[in-house]
Every structure is written in C-alpha cells, then in structure tokens.
Amino acid sequence: MSSMNRRDVLKLAGAAGVAATGPWWRVGKSHAQRPKKLVYWHLPNFTPLADQIQKEQVYEFAKQAGLKESEVEYAVVANEQAAAKLAASIEAGNPPDVIRLYESNVQFYGSQGHLLDVTELVAKMRREPKGIFESSMTAVVYKGRALGVPLAVNPWPVHARLDLLEQAKVEYPKTWDEFIETSKKIQSPPRLYAFGMCLGLVEDTTDNVMNLLWCYGGKMVEADNRTVVMNSAANVAGVKVIEAMFKTHKIIPQGAIGWDNSGNNKAYQSKQAAFVMNPSSIYAYLDSNDKDLQKVTGLFPVPAGPKGTVNQIDTWSYGAFKKNPYPDIARGLIEYFMQPANYDKIIQSTGGRWVPVYKRLFDSPFWREKPEFKHFVNMAETGVPVSYAGAPTPAAGEVLNTHVIPKMIQRVLVDNWEPAKALEECDKRIVEIYSRYNKA
Amino acid sequence: MVRTTSGSRRILKWIGNGLLVVLLVWTLLPFYWMIATSLKADREIYGFEATLYPHRPTLAAYGRLFGTTPFMKYVRNSTIIAIGNTVLSLAFGCLGAYALARLRFPGRALIARGLVVTYLVPPALLFIPLFAVMSVLRLIDTHQGLILAYLSFSVPFSTWLLMGYFRSVPLELEEAALVDGCSRLGSLVRVILPMSLPALAVVTFFSFTQSWNEFLYANVFVNSVEVRTITMGLSLFVVEDVFFWGPMMAASFLSTLPPLVMYLIFQRWVVKGLTLGAVKG
Known part of the structure; x- marks a missing residue:
C-alpha cells in the first residue's frame, strides 16, 4: 500500500467535511x-x-x-x-x-x-x-x-436529624456559632459527622458555600450583574468559618472534599451526617424509601450569621x-x-x-x-439564587458549571491557602467570566 | 545451574499466577459488586458499613425494575439495534474489505487509510452533525437511524480488520475458484469467508457489544420509549442528585448477560481472530 501524502490527507479531510456538513441547508x-x-x-x-x-x-x-x-x-x-x-x-x-x-x-x-x-x-x-x-x-x-x-x-433547607437533637437535649441551632457547638455535641465520628457539607468539585459545593457566606454578608456579584465582589472581607469571614468547621472543630467529614452532588444525599440517607443543606430531594426520597428516617427529619432555614439568615432557592x-x-x-x-x-x-x-x-x-x-x-x-x-445578588445569568451559570467557588474552598482546605488569597484568585476568575459575557 | 533455572522459572510462574489473580479480582469484583448490590435492600445499600454480601437478600430491586419500568422494551430495542448493526457491519465490512484487499482501483490506498481516520474521529465530535443528517432523513427516534449511526464506527473497524485477514488467505485458492467458474462474489462467499471465521467472529462480537453499550448517540437520537435502549434506560435511574442504586444495578447486571453469553459462544474464534487477523496486512 502506498503511503499517504499531505495532499491525500487534505482531500480526505475535505471529503469528510462535505459529507458531514452537506445536508445543513436542508435542516430548516x-x-x-x-x-x-x-x-x-x-x-x-x-x-x-x-x-x-x-x-x-x-x-x-x-x-x-x-x-x-x-x-x-x-x-x-x-x-x-x-x-x-x-x-x-x-x-x-x-x-x-x-x-x-x-x-x-x-x-x-x-x-x-x-x-x-x-x-x-x-x-x-x-x-x-x-x-x-x-x-x-x-x-x-x-x-x-x-x-x-x-x-x-x-x-435549600437544612435537613436535620431531630432524634439526635432530642438525645442531646438541644434545639435546632439559630446561629452558625450555635450550629458548631450543637454539632460537637451530637456527632460521634467516624460513624456520624454532624455536618454533611458538600466540598467536592461540584455544583452543590457552590450552593453550600455561598449560602453560608451570605449569612456573613458575602456575595458573588452585585445586583448590576457586572460588579464581582468575591474578594471581600465578608467572604473572608465566611470562608474562615468553613475552614474552622473542617479543620478545627472537625464537624465536616474529611471525605466531603471528594463528594459529588449526591455525596451529601448519601451521607444523610445512610445516617452518617446529622445536618445537610440540600433541596428537598432527600426528603422526597425518604418519603418513598425510608419512612423511619423521614419521621425524624426536620427541614429548617439555615442558621443565621452576623447578617442574619439568608436562604437559597x-x-x-x-x-x-x-x-x-x-x-x-x-x-x-x-x-x-x-x-x-x-x-x-x-x-x-x-x-x-x-x-x-x-x-x-x-x-x-x-x-x-x-x-x-x-x-x-x-x-x-x-430566598435568593446562588448568583445572589445578581440574577442567574449565563455568566452565573458558567461560574456554577466550572466550579470556580469549589476550587476556591479546596485551595483553603486542601492546599492550606489563606482565605483572602484563595478568594482573590477566585474573584479574578469570576471577573474574567462576567467580562466575557458582558462584552458579548 | 539446572536447579537455579528451575527455581527462577518457578518464581516467574508464581509472579505470573499472582498477577493473573490480581487481574481476575480486578475484573470480577465490579461484576460481583453489581450483583450483590442488586440483591440488597435500600437500607443496606445506604447503611453505614458497606456489606460485602447481601445480609438479607431480596429481589425487590428486580421487582421494581420489571414492575415500574419498561425494561423489557429496552432489552428488545437494544437487541434489534445490536443485531441490525452487526449484520450490516458484517455485510459492508466483508464487501469493503474484499474490494480493498483484492481489487485494484485508483484511491484504494487512500480509502484504506481513510477507514482508520474515520474510526478515530470521536463520537462527541460527530453527534451534532449526525443529528442534523438524521433530522433531514427523518431518522430521529427510529431503530434504523440508530443502526445507521452505529455503522459509522463499526464498519470502519470491521473493514480494517477483515482486510488484514483476507490478505492472509492465499490468492491461489481464490484464483482456482475463479478458473472453476466462480464469480468474485462467489469466491468471497465460498472461499474467503469460510477461511475467515475467526475474523468474522471478532467483527460480530465487536459490533454487537459496541452497539449494545453505546450511549451518546442513543441519548441524542432517541426520544421515545419505543426505541429507547438499555443504556438510556439506566440513566433514568439517576433523578437529579439521587441514585436509585438497587434497580440500576439489577438492570446493569441483566444487561451484561447477552454480550457475556455471546462472548462465551464465540470465545475460541475471538481469541484466534484477534491474534491472527489483527496483526496481518
């Protein structure tokens, strides 16, 4: 068989291109x-x-x-x-x-x-x-x-184990500070961690992280859908709380770093987490698959931070x-x-x-x-969307789908970056995404 | 010296056997896990400790699979599409390979190499243009459309593999058949194909399993339950962020059986075909 030269390759590519795109004009x-x-x-x-x-x-x-x-x-x-x-x-x-x-x-x-x-x-x-x-x-x-x-x-309510709260004789926490203290009382690792916070490189992590940051006055973008404000003192404060929950108080399982979107569902459904923030898909799952666990499940607003309670929808x-x-x-x-x-x-x-x-x-x-x-x-x-204070624009969709915020939190929890440095990097990436869409 | 050589061989043999055991476990463990999970209740699947075997075996997942999903329709559709694709791949592959191996015509070398190029184009690049073609031809959501789409990857491979095998059949045998009055097609059917059974077995097995397991084209080109294949059906066991593991594993286990049975039937020829035909030409 003779060897193929450049011209042959071009002919072949041309023929393949015509064959693949030929019928386009007939699509309408x-x-x-x-x-x-x-x-x-x-x-x-x-x-x-x-x-x-x-x-x-x-x-x-x-x-x-x-x-x-x-x-x-x-x-x-x-x-x-x-x-x-x-x-x-x-x-x-x-x-x-x-x-x-x-x-x-x-x-x-x-x-x-x-x-x-x-x-x-x-x-x-x-x-x-x-x-x-x-x-x-x-x-x-x-x-x-x-x-x-x-x-x-x-x-996105907090799904909470009422039976564990009752055993520990505590109420559902009203603030994030109380949440940490309550968590320490009800958890018994490694079988049961208090907080099944999603921290993997998936969409649910963006949702969970941002929801907590809002309670500390943080947000991703202003309502004009242009001004990115990820690199703020409020966000630094919020990220520090997550860092403390993960590293100091150890109320979040270490494995949460590798979870996919179903990680928090599985943790709650298998009784390995007492609190998770998730849409009511977990509750609906329990309704048809585990009535006993459903009976001891409460759905609550997220605890308040210095800026109050902000819930996601x-x-x-x-x-x-x-x-x-x-x-x-x-x-x-x-x-x-x-x-x-x-x-x-x-x-x-x-x-x-x-x-x-x-x-x-x-x-x-x-x-x-x-x-x-x-x-x-x-x-x-x-409730506010994950893109708060902005609208769920295409730019916000790209931020969510490319896991910019999960990467930021992993910089802090895995690479041990300072929250401010991680947020600065995250801010730059989000600015780049929003600029691209706003130019178009 | 003899004793040393014998000792070395024994060590090598043990290492070889050890590696085989590792590979065996590596291969069979997911299969075992699939079966075990399909026999567990939801509570056990989601229990704190992963259980190696079902502590209270139940067929509930199978009941749910057959009771609440049109699983048998998925099986029917996958079978129709896989068999259709296999038969056509064999037909086109044999004719194409024969032409490329035996006939002399301009552009033969280009076409032969083009087959490889075509095979290397990933489906992720092709699915949008193919969707447009299928829309024009009104083949979206039909068995025929999916069979045609699958031919885009099975025919190039089949032709390439058979081409190498056909070349290994002595030309003299075919010439003798032609002298005795056989046509080209007759010599292909009566002389070359009977001598190429191992390669045909490989092509059959390959085309069938590729069609059986394919997901992307099926997902994009099929809409209705009347054409939906098993792989698409499996994806419906994931609703948002919840996985219905029991029925999903039951369906996965059952869907592995047809290719497995097929492989057991063709095993002898498949091994021979892969080791002979694929390296010639």
Whole structure:
C-alpha cells in the first residue's frame, strides 16, 4: 500500500467535511415538514406518580387542542443528559417545543434568541389570587421580558436529624456559632459527622458555600450583574468559618472534599451526617424509601450569621423554543400545566420535592399539616439564587458549571491557602467570566 | 545451574499466577459488586458499613425494575439495534474489505487509510452533525437511524480488520475458484469467508457489544420509549442528585448477560481472530 501524502490527507479531510456538513441547508425544510405538532421533552419528576400525571396532562391538553395522539411526541429525557441532547437539537434546528429548564438555562438560551416570549402567560399567573413567589422571577426575566414560566421554587433547607437533637437535649441551632457547638455535641465520628457539607468539585459545593457566606454578608456579584465582589472581607469571614468547621472543630467529614452532588444525599440517607443543606430531594426520597428516617427529619432555614439568615432557592421553569411551527400549541401546553388545579396535582404528587410558585397553594392541608414544611413559605418568599445578588445569568451559570467557588474552598482546605488569597484568585476568575459575557 | 533455572522459572510462574489473580479480582469484583448490590435492600445499600454480601437478600430491586419500568422494551430495542448493526457491519465490512484487499482501483490506498481516520474521529465530535443528517432523513427516534449511526464506527473497524485477514488467505485458492467458474462474489462467499471465521467472529462480537453499550448517540437520537435502549434506560435511574442504586444495578447486571453469553459462544474464534487477523496486512 502506498503511503499517504499531505495532499491525500487534505482531500480526505475535505471529503469528510462535505459529507458531514452537506445536508445543513436542508435542516430548516426538514423542521418545517415535521409530522408532530407538539414535542414535549419530559425530565423525570421525583416520583413515578408525578410523571404519570404529567404525561396524562400532555395528552389531555392535546385532545382539547384538537391534536391526534400521533401528532404528539412525549419524550422522557434523563436530567443529566438533557444538555447534550438539547445542544444537538438546537444546532440541527430541531429543538423540543417545551422542556423544563434549570435556573440559569432560561437566560442562557433566552439570550441567544431561542426562547419564545411568555410574558403574557406569566402576567396571567401573577394575577392569580395571592399571586406567585416573586423570587422566582429573577430566573425567567431577560431584558424585561419573561422567557420562561416559573414552574417550581426550590428551597435549600437544612435537613436535620431531630432524634439526635432530642438525645442531646438541644434545639435546632439559630446561629452558625450555635450550629458548631450543637454539632460537637451530637456527632460521634467516624460513624456520624454532624455536618454533611458538600466540598467536592461540584455544583452543590457552590450552593453550600455561598449560602453560608451570605449569612456573613458575602456575595458573588452585585445586583448590576457586572460588579464581582468575591474578594471581600465578608467572604473572608465566611470562608474562615468553613475552614474552622473542617479543620478545627472537625464537624465536616474529611471525605466531603471528594463528594459529588449526591455525596451529601448519601451521607444523610445512610445516617452518617446529622445536618445537610440540600433541596428537598432527600426528603422526597425518604418519603418513598425510608419512612423511619423521614419521621425524624426536620427541614429548617439555615442558621443565621452576623447578617442574619439568608436562604437559597433555585427555580425550575418551562421554556418554549422559538423554532417551532406551532408556537401557540407550545404556549397552550405550558398554560395547561400551570392552571392551578392541574399544577397542584403534580406538585403534591412529588411528595414535597417541588414547592409551588402559586402562593395560595400553600393554603392546602398538604403544606399546612406537615410541620416540616412550615418554613417553606418564608424561604420561597425571601430566598435568593446562588448568583445572589445578581440574577442567574449565563455568566452565573458558567461560574456554577466550572466550579470556580469549589476550587476556591479546596485551595483553603486542601492546599492550606489563606482565605483572602484563595478568594482573590477566585474573584479574578469570576471577573474574567462576567467580562466575557458582558462584552458579548 | 539446572536447579537455579528451575527455581527462577518457578518464581516467574508464581509472579505470573499472582498477577493473573490480581487481574481476575480486578475484573470480577465490579461484576460481583453489581450483583450483590442488586440483591440488597435500600437500607443496606445506604447503611453505614458497606456489606460485602447481601445480609438479607431480596429481589425487590428486580421487582421494581420489571414492575415500574419498561425494561423489557429496552432489552428488545437494544437487541434489534445490536443485531441490525452487526449484520450490516458484517455485510459492508466483508464487501469493503474484499474490494480493498483484492481489487485494484485508483484511491484504494487512500480509502484504506481513510477507514482508520474515520474510526478515530470521536463520537462527541460527530453527534451534532449526525443529528442534523438524521433530522433531514427523518431518522430521529427510529431503530434504523440508530443502526445507521452505529455503522459509522463499526464498519470502519470491521473493514480494517477483515482486510488484514483476507490478505492472509492465499490468492491461489481464490484464483482456482475463479478458473472453476466462480464469480468474485462467489469466491468471497465460498472461499474467503469460510477461511475467515475467526475474523468474522471478532467483527460480530465487536459490533454487537459496541452497539449494545453505546450511549451518546442513543441519548441524542432517541426520544421515545419505543426505541429507547438499555443504556438510556439506566440513566433514568439517576433523578437529579439521587441514585436509585438497587434497580440500576439489577438492570446493569441483566444487561451484561447477552454480550457475556455471546462472548462465551464465540470465545475460541475471538481469541484466534484477534491474534491472527489483527496483526496481518
């Protein structure tokens, strides 16, 4: 076989390029000719019952809208895999009509012009009696227009072991100082550590760390979404508290440095941690898998720091993609989902995983009768996104996804850097990210 | 001197055996862990101490798998796609390899080397352009679409491997068949393929397992449960930050069985094919 020269390689590369990109000009045509009039990508809810109800609602709506079943595509997409699938479908001009989007993704896709304007629909929701939790609006509003419909407010309560508190004859701590003292009383390492704080290079670490820093007056960026303030005295104070909890008081397990997003869930579910800060996914898991542990689990606001208690929320939303020959059907489906009667069925069937955006739904016995949920209204009302004091913009999304803040905390806990030095490095990285997006 | 050599051999043998034991444990332990976890209750999985074996074995995870998920549909889809891809890989691979090994035409060398280049392009780069192609051809969310996508990695490998093997078949045998009136296709089917069974076994095994285990294309090109494969089904056992380990391990264990059975059937030829065909040409 003769050897291949440079020209051969170029020919080959050219042929491969033409073959791979050749049909691009036909993509638009293919999209317009699609046989389905409604394409809904469903990210699994927390319980099979909620999934079932939502599926039924899709087909109920389709029937009302005069669509045949064959004209509806209901696809189940795993949460973790949705990003790759969505990226490919957007590039190919064939995204779903409606999908559930996580917090900063609304502004990410919205700022690129992919999402339909749903301002009128959101305005209608706000006109419902008692309205909606306005805290959810920061996630969906871009340049004054709503590009997503808030589906659920997701508080990050502290899951706390009430039985251990009772054994030690102590109350749930009101401040972080009390938290440290209480932790020392109830823990018995290595079998049980008090605080399952996520410290690995994952998103939950950013959430856990920032939540504590806010209580000390810290934040990542100002409300103008431009001025990065990571390198501040307040943040230094907060990081020092985390450092002390990890190194001095040893109330956080050393292994937390290597946890993934499920690390704190597993620690709590296996009774190796008495406190964890997490969305109520843990509580919902216990509801269907470990009732005994659920009975001794309380859901509380985070303890207060010098600047009080600041609770985190994140917001899930519905987004409708513009590249859709039937935009009214897509809007109609979201509106159908969000009709309070339909919506309440889904929310309650998730066993507490999703917290309603409609305030009046908290009047129902489901939320009133369980003492665990008594703090949720206040948390949903006053909670802030992880990007606080800024909005969950695409820049904030990149900070979260590239684990800039987890790297900072690991500088302190693993590399033994001074908090101020670690925060300075972190600040530079965040400034670089925000500058890039603000220039664009 | 003899005694020293014998002693050295014995030591080497022990080292070799020791390494084999390590490799065996290395290979089998995850498999064992998967089975053991699938037989544990959730409480034991999440218990403080990791248990080496299920203390109270239960089939609850299997019950949940078959009772609450369309697992058998996933198996059906994976089987259809893996068999379809295997059959087509064999057909295209044999014809392509024969042409490249036996026929003389311009660009033959370029195509032969291009096969390797094609095989080396990672799926992560190809999935977006391929998605566009599939959209145009209306092959998204179809078995056919996924089979076609999988051919993009199985045919280059199959052709390359078979090409090397076909070259090792003496030309004289084929010429004799041609003189006796066989066509090119006839000589391929009657002479070359029967002599290339080990290589065909490797291609069959390779194409089947690659298709069976593939995730990225399946995730991107498939939407409905009617086409969803096992690997996609597995990913649905992770909901946000919670892992449903029991059913996930049960499904993982069951999904390893078809490739395992296949390997046991083809084992003899696979080893021979890998050691002979792959190094020729």
